[in-house]
Amino acid sequence: MPEAKIIDGKAFAAGLRERVAKEVEKLKSEKGITPGLAVILVGEDPASQVYVRNKGKQTVEAGMNSLEFKMSEDTSQEDLLAKVEELNNNPEVNGILVQLPLPKQIDEQAVLAAINPDKDVDGFHVVNVGRLSTGSKEGLVPCTPLGCTMLLKDHFGGDLSGKKAVVIGRSNIVGKPMFNLLLQESCTVTVAHSRTKDLPEEVSQADIVVAAVGRPEMVKGDWLKDGAVVIDVGINRIEKPEGGTRLVGDVDFESAKERASAITPVPGGVGPMTIACLLANTLTAACQQNGIEAPAL
Ligand code: GUN
Numbered sequence: 001m002p003e004a005k006i007i008d009g010k011a012f013a014a015g016l017r018e019r020v021a022k023e024v025e026k027l028k029s030e031k032g033i034t035p036g037l038a039v040i041l042v043g044e045d046p047a048s049q050v051y052v053r054n055k056g057k058q059t060v061e062a063g064m065n066s067l068e069f070k071m072s073e074d075t076s077q078e079d080l081l082a083k084v085e086e087l088n089n090n091p092e093v094n095g096i097l098v099q100l101p102l103p104k105q106i107d108e109q110a111v112l113a114a115i116n117p118d119k120d121v122d123g124f125h126v127v128n129v130g131r132l133s134t135g136s137k138e139g140l141v142p143c144t145p146l147g148c149t150m151l152l153k154d155h156f157g158g159d160l161s162g163k164k165a166v167v168i169g170r171s172n173i174v175g176k177p178m179f180n181l182l183l184q185e186s187c188t189v190t191v192a193h194s195r196t197k198d199l200p201e202e203v204s205q206a207d208i209v210v211a212a213v214g215r216p217e218m219v220k221g222d223w224l225k226d227g228a229v230v231i232d233v234g235i236n237r238i239e240k241p242e243g244g245t246r247l248v249g250d251v252d253f254e255s256a257k258e259r260a261s262a263i264t265p266v267p268g269g270v271g272p273m274t275i276a277c278l279l280a281n282t283l284t285a286a287c288q289q290n291g292i293e294a295p296a297l
Contacts, residue, residue: 004260013272024063035286036065037095043073094286095121121281145178147273161186169212211250221255230263
């Protein structure tokens with residue numbers, strides 16, 4: 001088996017951001033519309049601060065308006081809901097994202113439910129979850145699984161039908177929407193999780209493996225079917241034996257690349273796709289809110 005092709009998510013994301021920027025430019029010049037994305041960050045979580053800073057920067061680079069609202073760690077649910085309502089009613093705002101996780105005094109589901117589903121660029125509102133699971137065209141799809149699907153379709157020349165896929169992880173943010181997207185692409189999909197009886201056996205059946213469990217290097221190369229395509233959603237920081245830290249995925253990259261036909265690296269695989277898809281969703285939302293057909297990206 002030749003060594004696996006490395007799926008370059010960083011390059012794909014850069015191309016997607018360029019396509020979004022071109023369409024934003026057209027929307028501005030032809031319709032006088034500048035899409036706007038509002039991000040709310042509650043508290044001081046360092047990883048969230050990095051994400052939010054990168055989102056803001058890339059939003060502006062794509063030619064869109066970026067609004068950022070930083071609220072203190074002790075913000076009440078009432079105050080956060082009032083901010084969401086204000087943004088729901090602001091016509092300049094086409095997309096609203098509340099950065100997760102939220103402090104413990106706040107009920108996450110209540111906040112997500114308060115976002116206007118048509119502005120829910122994270123795709124976490126139950127209305128968008130329902131739209132995705134029923135195959136509706138209007139919905140907004142969670143960014144990370146959307147990015148994974150784009151990389152897979154690009155790799156397979158657009159057609160995933162009939163492939164056996166195993167998704168490891170059942171989160172609302174990745175695992176469950178990933179299941180729905182792969183099903184929509186006519187894959188036969190298994191969702192594995194912490195109570196799955198024999199995970200290596202399940203993985204060994206799969207043409208496509210999507211790992212989203214948050215456990216460093218858990219999926220080993222010798223679990224894989226020869227020629228499997230591996231999408232690694234994990235971003236885990238581990239200690240190096242010689243000191244310092246490094247980022248690794250949920251897949252043991254070194255052994256997996258000996259068995260897989262293609263694999264996403266960490267970093268530089270799925271990671272950069274998330275914000276690129278957020279920009280794509282913001283453009284889609286702006287078009288839909290203005291009765292314009294959203295461009296294919
Ligand atoms: N925290 C980690 N990933 C995400 C995401 O995709 N959206 C939001 N809102 N918060 C996150």
